[in-house]
Amino acid sequence: MPNRLVHETSPYLLQHADNPVDWWPWSAEAFEEARKRSVPVLLSVGYSSCHWCHVLERESFRDEAVASYMNEHFVSVKVDREERPDVDAVYMEAVQAATGQGGWPMTVFLTPDAEPFYFGTYFPPAPRHGMPSFRQVLQGVQQAWAERRDEVAEVAGKIVRDLAGRELPYGGTGVPGEEELVQALLGLTREYDPTYGGFGGAPKFPPSMVIEFLLRHHARTGAEGALQMAADTCERMARGGIYDQLGGGFARYSVDRAWVTPHFEKMLYDNALLCRVYAHLWRATGSDLARRVALETADFMVRELRTSEGGFASALDADSDDGTGRHVEGAYYAWTPAQLREVLGNEDAELAAAHFGVTEEGTFEEGASVLQLPQREGVVDAARLGSVRARLFAAREQRPAPGRDDKVVAAWNGLAIAALAETGAYFDRPDLVEAAIGAADLLVRLHMDDHARLARTSKDGRVGSNAGVLEDYADVAEGFLALASVTGEGVWLEFAGFLLDHVLVQFAGENGELYDTAADAERLIRRPQDPTDNAAPSGWTAAAGALLSYAAQTGSEPHRAAAERALGVVKVLGPRVPRFIGHGLAVAEALLDGPREVAVVGPVDDPATGKLHRAALLGTAPGAVVAVGEAGNDEMPLLGGRPLVDGRPAAYVCRNFTCDAPTTDVERLRVAVGAVGP
Template identity: 35%
Template structure:
């Protein structure tokens, strides 16, 4: 463990448990000693991972059981998402809910035969104690090996089983995407936002799809579902009202009590969605939250190389949320009486507290922004509390630089810069992208994790997909840059290393990962699915370059997952969203020298109408467009003009904002479109 780079693994280096890293050495030892494997998967910011570590992995009696009868492997799910995904899928096949820590029991060759998540030190709430589990599985391994074999075989079969496909070739349609969005509304909590029930996760892929369909159709119910959700997330306890940034999820149905860890991928996705909705609605709250959250990421998550760290822990000083919560007395002591009274009224601060005797700052009782004077007073108070909070012992910080999550953050920054006309955000996105390109792209392949000068593991499909998205997002706001060229380079490497010709889609992990099975999936998890993301990327690349292979692969992904999306649209929100780009592409071509995406009024008008799903390119002369590009037929020379196309139809080249408005109206892209 001491030689590992992962902060999570290093947290366990002094445990009495003889942890080994995932790899050949651990499996060879298990085979040589004929012992089952305990696979424990977690991450540095995980509260329940810390609880199980304190209760069991630091306990001498438990460690003796583990060391004597098992080979113990510890995995950081952020460093090895391929391992985590495979064995989490195995847990689901047992009918168990997922979560971390993931605790799986494997045969010496890696086949899972039983598992769970968190196990308490003593039997509690109907869950067996971890020591009881260890003793029972030790007995079964010794006395009933046939049960182990039977279980492992059944789980392996379930892992490789593909859902039944309907007869004939399934295809998606824009009509189905509209119907799916309507169906999603039945699951929306219109009182508090988000999906009905608890816990509540931001579910950004779902709400991004709903916003796409709201923009396309003008359906106010879809827009209301997204806006209501974002207002409550932005004003709830899941948002850090002093420092900016969003926590992982809310444990209750009203977004009050968060699980306090802050993950880069959540903040990246929420910044991107908030920027989209802010640009369209001009909602002042959303503008403020985008700016505050980007400020948080740049201030507290940017590493010395210019890219972004993975996460902040939920715990500090051994207590969940201790860094973030307040007593009323603390606030009264720090603020002038008049300001303390206003702050307490607005941020739900009371003597008894709103969570375990403490106060989680939130504005759920005052959802709307107040008048300018009171908002200025609140900002003054927040700064005082933020300065005081900085003196507390901070939560743990995981400074791994991950290719996939950085891709999400870079594209989120680039989209926010594009939509809200913030060139400084664009500069920061370019800096982070250059850092990932410099550190993670080596020897013609993308690597997953970098920390302290050490590069670890092949990138997964999500690493490639999200970084390609980032490259295309930067190409849209960087006239004359080489981001499109590098997007093509990444795409070719991804195809070479991850494309499964038989399945017609990308595998999650490379063959070098040497897992027991290499699944191909299209459904979203906490982040958008790589195949769905690549459906959009490949469609864009086809229109940007004219290369037919990109379109062929995009259509193959569509064919492979269409039946799954038809039967379970909720799990395939990103695929449905991406399909709209494949089926109804909108393209913006800006011609001429010296283009400026932040100062060209024509371009700003086009972006306001079409959003970031438009396929954007900057060229000096339209004659350089692919031969079959529809704008090439409208070419009016190398002068500065804006070309707008929908499908294979283009409006006349526009030299003025008025002509841009005519083009938008002609192509049905003004307020809503079918």
């Protein structure tokens, strides 16, 4: 008998709709039910492509005896962390404060007033390695609730008070300057892995936002060490198993230091960020590898994540059927030598094994290998190698595919829009720009209401009930601003302005600090607020970047002032924890550079305008914004008062709307904006 989750849109919640557990979605009604029955709430948080979430569901939530105990003694609430990042953030903060670690699935026991008192992540079905079983945890919590209710209430109250004292007063403390950015660079240098690239040890996550900072710092200062760290890290990742050598796109992280064995789930946000990073690396260096990876990653997103409505799905699972009915992590991606021979024949299989590092011992499970590229490739017949890759890709397409989370998340689609728009413009791929426009159209048509308020998610053309959070407004605005620069269509600038005005009214505090939820959003035990990057830019620093870009496009002083106030947190945290505020450091680089504003004035169908526009887009000046179109275009304020030069298209390079002399010469413009690539 399906439970209440059958009516939800989240694929993760729907995966639990047939459990014997009497699940509730997060709602006031669930907590009212707990009060009525005088039982605690069991909050279980995860997401669709989470491997251990699936394991817990199979082992415990499908178990009739476990479900019966849960139904008798708890009100059980299931939350998709991607749909409700605010709920996830509040209780993850409590878990990490109490245990020193966190992760998903997250299991939290709450009072009927939503106050947490006991925490955990995955619990096995039987005691293992000193870890209690899930059933033992349930019994222990129920016993404490029944026999020591006052003690439970005291613990819960203390946790809530501790969380309430964690607000960050970092707005308006002054903007980060040269000293803070140099200190941040030194801190990154100390944590850099000179052997394998990246920062820290295993598990190792793609440091997208840090790489963006390093590229911008090099562009502004010429610091070769910054560029070297960025380029070496990108090369190591691109050659490692974390990158899909056949189909493009990146897995979520590497379980080892050397980027060899990935955790195989593929997330939209990772691939959007990395697509843009590799495109920017190509822009800075002309690297053929960077160009290939940027394009293959863009093609992966369009091919495997685009939905029928034109948006982009959230993720692909790590697990898939290995052909025997077992769900195995990485089964879709890994190869044995025997499988290569079956597809390619002996001679080409030998080439593929040598080229992709496939051995009899394997690099993964059961003798299978994750495909990699050697650090120094020998002379290989390109046509033959292309044929090998195409045949392996076609054979892989016949394997059972990983499941796809079809949920469209506004923030992550914003990141994808920016990446596809820029990649399409750089590499003359109008189809990628059109894909970006399609996703932007969906967000405007379905996710934005008449008051420019955003819904966070949709699925199959049905908008979810959860309000957008700060990262949604910031990342969608960033995507729209990138589209405006690439297409010259002022409507995207206008939509970005609507969203950012909402940020100023609903998400900003009195001193410039930013909150993850709107002022009129549902009240939780604490209003979540976090300026540090996780797998994607924080809403705080993403908003600072979008506000700064919008101000550069429009000359709006309130938006620039808000960006500067928000960057106070980077002044404080940048020198201390640069790995975890990379996006904020990248925005600070743009602020120190101006950012530059480039107005390309001329008929959009004139080839001379097109050449100037391309040169402007390829500029490496940090955070530079570009406007293109006829002089006096009311939709693009940068174009106002800037005429043609001797009747010819011209480019104006400005800071704070004060411009250098205009130029009609492409090479002069390239120098002015720091363009490197062809």
